[in-house]
Amino acid sequence: MVIKGAEQVANAIKGGFAVDGAKDSPEGAFAARLEKALESTNALQLQANDASEALAAGAPVSLHDTMISVEKADISSRLFISMTRKALEAYKEMMRMPI
């Protein structure tokens, strides 16, 4: 009874975090999502770096475009940090649950 309930909870979590084409285990599905978010954040960071370097080297890049890409990278990385923190807190909360 209690054991069956725990299995249902585990299935619900698995369904909730499922990503198309993700791995089978629930940890794998969430990790895939986190990885995708990290990739997009990284791409924005690289863009911001490239734009700042080009501006410093004197290429015809406009100042406002560089500042805006830096800002986008900043927002994206803050969002990612916030997401990771929430995921870790959720994990800790679940580990605190009595068996």
Added chain:
Amino acid sequence: MSTLFSALKVSAQGMTAQRTRLNVTSSNIANIQTTRSAEGGPYRRQDPVFQAVDLGDGVSGVEVESIESDQSEPRKVYDPGHPDSDADGYVAMPNINLVEEMVNMITAQRAYEANASVVDTTKKMARSALSIGEG
């Protein structure tokens, strides 16, 4: 995230357009007494033409479609000693009004600042949304 970034993209395009306008105004002011140009004749006043760009979801950016030359007649000034004066002693000078160019310059600056403050507001909105997750 893409709607937030499209707001930033629109403001970036606006700032680029105003920068172009400022560049054109500065070249008009610099050439206020230029009597020789590449196409022959005096310098003709340049004017940028802006065009709306549809970015989807009812959001419109802006781009500089072209920079048009002013087609009105150049101003004739009587100066027989000038190297470019014609048979009657008149020199064709560019039709540029300094006051008008200064006004265009100030307008471009204010529009640029307005776009920058839109970017700032967008950034603050994003920060306040992120602060929901903290605490």
